[in-house]
Amino acid sequence: MGFSHTLGGTTYRFDDLRTLLAKATQMRSGDVLAGLAAQDAAERVAARMALADLPLRHFLNEAVIPYESDEVTRLIVDQHDGAAFAPIASLTVGAFREWLLSDTTDATKLAAVSPGLTPEMVAAVCKIMRLQDLVTVAAKCEVVTRFRCTIGLPGRMSTRLQPNHPLDDPKGVAASILDGLMYGVGDATIGINPASDDVDTMMRLLDMIETLRLASNAPIQSCVLAHVTTALKAIERRAPVDLVFQSLAGTEEANRGFGITLALLDEALTAAESLQRCPAGGNVMYFETGQGSELSSSGHCGVDQQTLEARCYAVARRYRPLLVNTVVGFIGPEYLYDGKQIMRAGLEDHFCGKLLGLPMGCDVCYTNHAEADQDDMDALLTLLGVAGCTYIMGVPGADDIMLNYQSTSFHDALYVRKVLGKRAAPEFEAWLAATGISDAQGELRFEPARLMPALPLLGAE
Amino acid sequence: MSGADPTKLATNPIDDWTWLSRYTEARIALGRCGPGVPTSAHLGFQAAHAEARDAVLKPFDAEQFAADVIARGWHALAVHSRAVDRATYLQRPDAGRLLSPESEALLSEPRALADIALVVADGLSSRAVQVNALPVLDALMPLIAASGRRLSPVIVATQGRVALADHVGELLGASASIILIGERPGLSAADSLGLYLTWMPRRGRVDSERNCISNVRQGGLAPEDAAKQAADLTARMFQHQAAGVSLARLPQLPAPEHGGS
Structure with a gap:
């Protein structure tokens, strides 16, 4: 050979x-x-x-x-x-x-x-x-998936609302959610990275979002990005779990480092579908990936990080996920050193995922020890928008105060939708208009009165 | 950072739900100009990022730090990892975990036996070390001295990763190591110091074999409290001859001051 x-x-x-x-x-x-x-x-x-x-x-x-x-x-x-x-x-x-x-x-x-x-x-x-x-x-490429919203239709670009809080305080999370909703963000999912990966925290946050969803009739799907085993425990306890999340790697060894096997993911899919919280034939899994994770867990088996990343997508497609995203610049400069490497990797991952049939999003992001800044993120965001990226993250002010890195903001989502003429998922768009968050033409109104139905989340105010 | 800052509300139009900022430090209710962020919030973000970048990139003055340690009457030795510069350090974590050949030779010279190897390294924030390492040492040194355990000179390392303490501990034949190291800066804090404790520090130890005390700074975990936690953990390491996940599972010492990791 x-x-x-x-x-x-x-x-x-x-x-x-x-x-x-x-x-x-x-x-x-x-x-x-x-x-x-x-x-x-x-x-x-x-x-x-x-x-x-x-x-x-x-x-x-x-x-x-x-x-x-x-x-x-x-x-x-x-x-x-x-x-x-x-x-x-x-x-x-x-x-x-x-x-x-x-x-x-x-x-x-x-x-x-x-x-x-x-x-x-x-x-x-x-x-x-x-x-x-x-x-x-x-x-x-056209990849369309469904939960309460339909994701990936032509001319659409969705957003994950990422309202993280360092103490997993439901009120703190809710405040960021309300801010994001006023910016028309959240149609892909409201996805919270918990600081503490335990079933009680997960259930507390899911219950809060469920209250918001039922009170506002919003067509949102939520996810607490805890380990798949935590989600299984929550499902056992009848928590309102919409999407089951897991980080994936491209080798068996690196997946073992994540504490997962394909058999465990099979079990998670079955459990998530058993809840029947989305229309029949809907998609219930949410995966995150990112170049370099296999090397970082010493499970790369002598294969380059871009090829391994594509192998993650072979794992992902088995489970017909609602959303997959590559958290491209999170891992640090020892894997992707600067804005140029992050930009290339983000577009590679989006391309490979789409070609393999996945609803591919990208967390356009960087850490403070990478040679990158907001200008690099703007360039990648714009390129991804042109490439038809399924969704991006929406983090208040682009600053994730729990994970300590910079991603895209609610404003960034507004920007890319405006310059490229992209729209939110149709069900979400209709809800924004029905609640008056946007007007009949789909323009956001930024009227605080529209927050009123959600105020019980914050207590007695 | 918090929405209470009136300067960032001066821009038109205002997001009139600034009261939500009482619930989170997140950058909400920023206001907007078209899709853009108002100028004050936009530049405020740049200022926070600049502070973080400078904390990563500004060189650590190891000689000065060692002199400050010596001025307090303690011993100190300046060493360097195998990462020759910052760019190498950021791209080659393996190089930051090993001492340079010169430093290896220096620490291989005959010297008094030590139970605990004490290391201070720049890590990802030289500023964290400049600001917070001496206050931690001021509180920690008397606690270790009171325990009767023999302490190495303060090993002051440039371009060091956490696992550099394994190489140091191995050369000094120490039973335990404590490393004070600059943490990766966030936008809200660029001066967080971390303390990592390892039992039987030898090359090849993995993260699950360490205990960590993080976010040590004014406004986070106070240096004096971090020093107490480190002293308690050190005592537990010597009692149980272990560190890391396995130590976390063991029962606490009678009447501990703090839990620790």
Whole structure:
């Protein structure tokens, strides 16, 4: 086995598929840290050229992590749909890029081949694409999911309202929710990261949102982003659980680090569906991912972080999630060093997820030790909006006071909707108009009187 | 930060629900100009980010810090990790966990035995160390001295990660280590110090084998309280010969001052 390519009189050799994929990847700190990155720019391009010549069929014969030792690989192989793959079976990775970009390849064709794609094929073509390619193809994909709102319709861009509070204080969380609703944010989900991952905290927060939902008749779906085992306990105690959340990784070993197996996720899906809180055929799972998580838990198995990220999506699609998002800049500069690396990774993840059939959102974000700032986030946010990103986060003032990082704000959501003419989910839009938060034309009114029905949440005021 | 700040309300139009800010420190009711954030809130955010960035990037003056320690009558040694500069430090956590060859040689020289290796490192906020490390030491040193356990010189490290204390502890043959280290700055606090305690500090220890005391700063956990917690935890480590998750599961000492981690 092995691959080689000659460039400028130098012959570059790559021992196996995982090495070829790693060397072809745009430079990022995490792959350097893992010792997997190309030695120089020429080797990187030589790897891309070798990759472009590789038939897609090859990916069905060589796994990056052995079938025998990894249940994610087994899932990828066992769920592969040969009939869906047939129309592109004769293509190389390079020709697949051209097929994806072709004007005759539309949303229907993309959706039809999706079950025939492995994450490694998608990661491979991603590595030979520039940003505009990633935007063009992702913008063509249509992925629609439903709970109380319909997410991902053409011309729509949804938002997750993220009202975190360092003490999980329900009133503090409620204050941020009300602020966000006045900005028309929250149609993807109201999703709270709890500071404390325990079932009592989870139930206290879910009960508060349920009270708001029933009092206001808002078509919202909520999620407390606790560990899946915490959600299972809450479901056992009959808590009003809409979405079950879990962080995913792209290897069995790294998933073990997250305390999950596919069997546990199967159990969670069954439990969430048993509550029948959404219309039949609706979607009840919410997943988060992010490049570098496998390396950070020493479970990367010698595979580059972008390929592993695509493998997360193979796990996610098994569960028909309502929402998936890549928390792209949260992990820190040892994995994605600066705004340029974060921007590329965000668009890669969005593209790969969409192509694999997922309702892909992006937490456009950074930490204070990354070489990035709000300007970088504005650029990525705008690119993702053009690429048809399913949803983004809405954090008050872009400052998450619990997780201590910067994401996108309610204002950012307003911005991207205005400049790109994007609208919220139709059910949510109708509710905003019915309550008077927006006017009949969908313009937000910012009238505090509209908060009144929600005031019982804050006690006796 | 809180909505009570009248300067950020001067912009038109105002979000007229500023009273909600009594329930959270989150940046709510900011007002807006079109889709944009009013200028005062917009620049206020930049000021907070600038403070955090400067805390990450400003070099730690290890020599000065060591001199301050020595001026108090304690011993100190300045060391450096294998991360040669800040950019390397941020991208190569592995380099920040090991001492440079020169520092390794320095700590390998024969010296008095120590039960506890005490390390101060810049971590992700040099400012946290400059502001809060000496107040912690002022309170901690007498408590350790009273316990009768032998303390190493204060090892003052530049470009250090938490696990640098494992390498230090290993070279000094210490039974336990305490490292004071700058935490990753947030927008609301850029000067938080963290304390990590490890039993039998040796290279290769993992995070679950440590106990952590975090958010040590004025306005967070006071340095004096952090020092008391660290002294209590140290006593428990020596009693149970363990740290980390396994120590957290063990019963408390009789009449502890604080629980700890």
